Amino acid sequence: MPTILIVDDEEDIRELIAVNLMREEDYKLIEAVTGLEALHFARSSKPDLIILDLMLPEMDGLTVYRNLREDPRTKTIPVIMLTARGRLEEKITGLELGADDYLSKPFSPKELMLRVRNLLRRTNPLQGSSVVEIGPFSLDKSALKLHLDGSSIELTATEFKLLLLMIESPGITQERGDLLKRVWGYNDLIQTRTLDTHIKRLREKLGNHGNSIETVRGVGYRFQEA
Amino acid sequence: MPTILIVDDEEDIRELIAVNLMREEDYKLIEAVTGLEALHFARSSKPDLIILDLMLPEMDGLTVYRNLREDPRTKTIPVIMLTARGRLEEKITGLELGADDYLSKPFSPKELMLRVRNLLRRTNPLQGSSVVEIGPFSLDKSALKLHLDGSSIELTATEFKLLLLMIESPGITQERGDLLKRVWGYNDLIQTRTLDTHIKRLREKLGNHGNSIETVRGVGYRFQEA
DNA sequence: ATGCGTTGTGACGGGATTGTCACGGGCTTG
DNA sequence: CAAGCCCGTGACAATCCCGTCACAACGCAT
Structure with a gap:
């Protein structure tokens, strides 16, 4: 911190x-x-x-x-x-x-x-170990890059933060409110499509691993290796 | 509590x-x-x-x-x-x-x-252990999924809540009023088929384990491994 | 100033979820 | 056996929730 x-x-x-x-x-x-x-x-x-x-x-x-x-x-x-x-x-x-x-x-x-x-x-x-590895996913905190299947994928700052949060707790559902608070700092429950949009962009970049980000309807999202 | x-x-x-x-x-x-x-x-x-x-x-x-x-x-x-x-x-x-x-x-x-x-x-x-296991039933609180007989069954939020309530007290009859209150927040005893409908849907999803949800006529429902 | 990459927003549509109702049948009681 | 009571069932409509898209705003580098 x-x-x-x-x-x-x-x-x-x-x-x-x-x-x-x-x-x-x-x-x-x-x-x-x-x-x-x-x-x-x-x-x-x-x-x-x-x-x-x-x-x-x-x-x-x-x-x-x-x-x-x-x-x-x-x-x-x-x-x-x-x-x-x-x-x-x-x-x-x-x-x-x-x-x-x-x-x-x-x-x-x-x-x-x-x-x-x-x-x-x-x-x-x-900050800390700058590389997080989960299965075939390898997140490089310092370069904001994701290594996956031998190729290197560039992520934006927001995308990286979002993915990191989910990937750090694999299998655990992150509630929409929590994600909004921790990535965007929104303290209030606001109605926004921002989170969805970024999830979509992340899934696109993950290619055929996109389904590793699961939707838990009514709750939030969750990272789970497919 | x-x-x-x-x-x-x-x-x-x-x-x-x-x-x-x-x-x-x-x-x-x-x-x-x-x-x-x-x-x-x-x-x-x-x-x-x-x-x-x-x-x-x-x-x-x-x-x-x-x-x-x-x-x-x-x-x-x-x-x-x-x-x-x-x-x-x-x-x-x-x-x-x-x-x-x-x-x-x-x-x-x-x-x-x-x-x-x-x-x-x-x-x-x-609540840490996010998985509840009873016999062949395995409820994953984080993913809102039910594992049963090797296959994974997706439950909706309401279905999950309902099943969890019953499965946490196996063999104990949950009264209709209690279920309505704890799942739906209904404080009044209202006349509705909502509970029945959800029980039906649950039984369907449980497949041949559907009879594990027993009806206690005039009182409520009870989870009991068949 | 200009262009580019990133980010947030609102509209829109579709699908999933949910509650309600009508109906019918089984169980229970007398 | 008959009358109620209670539950199961299926269809339906309303609602909720999410994915998607186009666009605007913004920061940043050129």
Whole structure:
């Protein structure tokens, strides 16, 4: 589970970010208010990502950033910086952003999530053993590829997530609601054909193994080697 | 029989929840109005699940939640939190949800039931063995399939529920009223041929084992290996 | 700006599932 | 034996649920 450190003195913003992060996946969140706290947590908890507001009391956000970059323990942690629109944007673009990114307030939750996922994926491509094998199926987490019958099949991020969830519990029916929650972050029971569509696309890509994804009518789907 | 603690100061809500819970299965319900009561019951009765409204008089729901999490006796009990739409949603997602869940008011009974079942199933693996075996009968709860005489028979959700109920208590006569209540949620004794029809369909699918479902005239049905 | 790959959405249709009803026959009681 | 009561059965219609498709929105790279 990726750990994310949020640094902002405004509680509203911290909450807003937390909401949108938790809606998507399971992250462990750490919150810091001041720059000193931020540096402390960054060093002790070694988060996978830092979201840093540049408007901080006492210690300026840019200073925090530079400190992070100088310390070998935190040097490689990607940072998303939050700035007020137009104000500090220029200064940031002047920096060598490297693996980092920035976002102008007010930002849309969607935008934020995209960047979070991008950065985490870019720097943290493999979590755990990166290959899952079940029968003739071989899922490569780092390449988002599926090896099957000697050929290599490319899957999109969503397709991969969906297939992985089912394939990790072979023979067990995953309920529609659970899948929607775990793949898409939908917490509410919404009426959508999204899941069906992706199942269809998956089955197509699986070719003659498509029937390994069984429909359990009224409940959900289930992976079972045919 | 799972025990559920409902914490809400509004009687309407408590009743709504109770009705919908009882409609589905047998739960033991405990109701609490204040946060202190909630903590008391949670510690003394050790419920399997707590449904907690966050809008409580005197002690805030979140405070109750934190207290629950701090006490080792109640630390592992899953909690479903109820919030007013939009109001406190953010604060909740900020918490480490763990095995918990939340629901925004107004909520649909369906949604609530889904979550209750999910949480109970997830944390109460007593249902773990998803296969029930009686003689030549083998019921796969996950796939809604029945294995019998080497062949696999597909059952619909209703058929499965009905057969499972009878097969779990072999030799015991299930009264019509009970079956109607537990499978269909009918609380009233209504005059319907629905039950008979489904029994017929089940017998058909059981083939030459169809007579394992015996009719107890004037009372109900009974599963008994022929 | 443009094009491409990915993703979500809504409409639509078909098939599976389910409840209801009418009817008939067997069982039970008197 | 006759009258009820109860159940089995088949047909039917309504509904639910899923698969499919075309399309729009979006991000991303060129």
